[in-house]
Amino acid sequence: xxxxxxxxxxxxxxxxxxxxxxxxxxxxxxxxxxxxxxxxxxxxxxxxxxxxxxxxxxxxxxxxxxxxxxxxxxxxxxxxxxxxxxxxxxxxxxxxxxxxxxxxxxxxxxxxxxxxxxxxxxxxxxxxxxxxxxxxxxxxxxxxxxxxxxxxxxxxxxxxxxxxxxxxxxxxxxxxxxxxxxxxxxxxxxxxxxxxxxxxxxxxxxxxxxxxxxxxxxxxxxxxxxxxxxxxxxxxxxxxxxxxxxxxxxxxxxxxxxxxxxxxxxxxxxxxxxxxxxxxxxxxxxxxxxxxxxxxxxxxxxxxxxxxxxxxxxxxxxxxxxxxxxxxxxxxxxxxxxxxxxxxxxxxxxxxxxxxxxxxxxxxxxxxxxxxxxxxxxxxxxxxxxxxxxxxxxxxxxxxxxxxxxxxxxxxxxxxxx
Ligand code: ADP
Ligand code: ASP
Ligand code: MG
Numbered sequence: 100x101x102x103x104x105x106x107x108x109x110x111x112x113x114x115x116x117x118x119x120x121x122x123x124x125x126x127x128x129x130x131x132x133x134x135x136x137x138x139x140x141x142x143x144x145x146x147x148x149x150x151x152x153x154x155x156x157x158x159x160x161x162x163x164x165x166x167x168x169x170x171x172x173x174x175x176x177x178x179x180x181x182x183x184x185x186x187x188x189x190x191x192x193x194x195x196x197x198x199x200x201x202x203x204x205x206x207x208x209x210x211x212x213x214x215x216x217x218x219x220x221x222x223x224x225x226x227x228x229x230x231x232x233x234x235x236x237x238x239x240x241x242x243x244x245x246x247x248x249x250x251x252x253x254x255x256x257x258x259x260x261x262x263x264x265x266x267x268x269x270x271x272x273x274x275x276x277x278x279x280x281x282x283x284x285x286x287x288x289x290x291x292x293x294x295x296x297x298x299x300x301x302x303x304x305x306x307x308x309x310x311x312x313x314x315x316x317x318x319x320x321x322x323x324x325x326x327x328x329x330x331x332x333x334x335x336x337x338x339x340x341x342x343x344x345x346x347x348x349x350x351x352x353x354x355x356x357x358x359x360x361x362x363x364x365x366x367x368x369x370x371x372x373x374x375x376x377x378x379x380x381x382x383x384x385x386x387x388x389x390x391x392x393x394x395x396x397x398x399x400x401x402x403x404x405x406x407x408x409x410x411x412x413x414x415x416x417x418x419x420x421x422x423x424x425x426x427x428x429x430x431x432x433x434x435x436x437x438x439x440x441x442x443x444x445x446x447x448x449x450x451x452x453x454x455x456x457x458x459x460x461x462x463x464x465x466x467x468x469x470x471x472x473x474x475x476x477x478x479x480x481x482x483x484x485x486x487x488x489x490x491x492x493x494x495x496x497x498x499x500x501x502x503x504x505x506x507x508x509x510x511x512x513x514x515x516x517x
Contacts, residue, residue: 101266102134102224106234106256109143110273111330112176122183124271124334125229129189131338134224136263138234138256139180141172146235146249162207166236166246169208170196173233173252180231191229194219196236196244201255203237203245210237210245211313212254215262232259253314261321268323269345270310271330276346277302277309279512280364285504287513291362293349298362298455301489305453306367318348352457360458360465361510366503368496370400371423372449372481374415375430377441380407384438388414391433397422401451401484401493411441415482417493423447449481450496452503454510455489466490472509478502 105128107121121139128135140146149168153160160168177193184191199219203210223230234252237245247254253270260268277299278288294302296319303312309327318325328345378384385404392399402416418426423445430443459465466483469490473480478501482493494502507513 100132100134102136102263103128104136104138104256104260104263104265104268106138106252106268106270107140107330108252108270108272109140109145111271112139112141112180113143115179117330118176118179118183120334121180121271121330122187122189124330125180125184126187126189127335127338129229136220136224136230136232136259136265137180138232138252138259139173139176140234140252141176145172145175163243166207166210166244169246170233170236170244173235177231177233184229184231189229190227191231192223193231193233195233196255197238197242199232201232201237201258203239203247205239205241205243205245207243207245209248210239212237212247212258212317215258217262220259220263247313248311250308250311251313253311254317257314257317257321257323257325260323260325261317266324268318268325270314270325270327272309272327273329273331274309274327275329275332275344277307277327277348277363279362280503280507281307281309281366284366284500285364285507285513287507289513291346293347294362295352295457296348296350297488298457299348301453301455301486302363302365305365305455305489305491306369306451307363307365315348319350322350324348359456360462361454361456361512362458363455364503364506364510364512365453365455366499367451368499369420370417370449370451370493370496371420371426371445371447372415372417372493373423373426373430373443373445374413375434375438375440375443376413377411378414379439380410380412384412384414387438388430388434389416391429392416392418392426395425395429397426397429401482401491403482417449417451417482420447448496449493450499451491451493452499452506453489453491454506457488459488459490468509469506472505473502476501476505 181191181193202214234255276290282288325348400417405413478498480492
C-alpha cells in the first residue's frame, strides 16, 4: 500500500462528465489498496472568469479581495469531486486550503507555501477516506485567504506530497506528458519518457506552462517522485500501464539522457524590454538603475549593458509584461534624472525563446547552431542570456512561433529518442 497524490488540472475537471471520470480513476487506485489524496484545479475557464468579474469592478483589483474571489473555483471542484466519489460508494472528504491548513506568506496572488498541517489529512486516510484538498490556495498568518499564482495547483499537489512523504505525485493533465516543446505550437513535438529535474526546472522557469516553476522546486527540494500524465485516457486502464505512462522527472542523470544535447525548447510571450539611453558609464550604474526596480518588487530577467561610447552607455533589461508600465514609471520617477540618463525607451512586445539541455554542458557549438538557425529565418536577436544548460534569446514576439519551429527542427527534436 502506498500513499499517492493525484493532481487534476482545469481541463481534467472541466465538466461533470470529466469529474466523474476523475472519480472513476481515483476509485481504481483506491481499490488497488492505495491511500489517495487528490488536489484538483478549478474547472477550466473558471479562474479566468472570476478574475474577469473582479476586473469589471476594479481595473486593478485589490489583491486581497482578488484572492478571496479567485480561490472559490477550487472550492467548487473539491466539493463536486467528493460527491462524485461518494456516488461510487467511496468515503471522501473535501477541504479548502484554510481547513487543512495550508500556510503561506502574505503575498496575495503569488503566495508561497510555508507549511502544511497533515493532521486532518492523515486522520481521514487512516479511516479509509479519499482526501481532496483544494489546489492553488492557502491562508496567511492573519487568516487571510491567499492564492499561489496561475498554475499554482501543481505546487499545491507537490507540496502536499512532500508534507505527507507520499511515494509519488501524479500530475494528470490534458497532454500525456512533458514534450520537447508545447505540442500546440509544434505538432511534431515528442513526449519525453524522462526529463531531469534540472531541465524541468529550466523549462518551467523559461515559460513552459506545463508545470508551475515552484512545483518543480518543491519536487527537487523534497525529492518527490513526480510524473506528468494524461487524464484523458480510459480511467479504467490497467494500473501498471498507467504507472509507466507519461513523463517522469528524474533526479539522476543516466547516460541515455546525455545523448540528447538539447532536450526541449521553452518560450514566453510574457516579456517586455526597457532601455535606459545614454547613462553615464561609471561604477555603480547598474545598481542605481536596478536598485529602485528591485525596491519596487519587480523581477528583472535578461540584462545587457552596451559598450560605452563617449562616456555613456545604454542599459537594457527585460521584465514581466504585467510589470511593464510599473517599470517605466519607476525609471522615470527614480532613475532617469538621478543618474543623468537621456531617456527611457521601451518595447512591450518581445518574446523569449530558450533551448534547454543538460547535454549542453559537454557539447560546444550548441548556441551557435541556435544563432545560425535564427539568422537563416531572418530573425533578429535583441538580447542573449546563457547558463550551463540553457541559451535564451529575446526577439520581436511576432517571430516567436517561427523561431520555436525552426529550432525544434534544427536540433532534431522531432526525431531523437527520449
Ligand atoms: P492543467 O490545467 O492540467 O494544469 P495546463 O494548461 O496548465 O494544464 O498545462 C498543460 C498544457 O501545457 C498543455 O496543454 C500544453 O499545451 C502546454 N505545454 C507547454 N509546454 C509544454 C511541454 N513542453 N510539454 C507538454 N505540454 C506543454
Ligand atoms: N485554477 C488556477 C489557475 O487557473 C490554478 C491552476 O489551475 O493550477 O491558475
Ligand atoms: Mg497548469
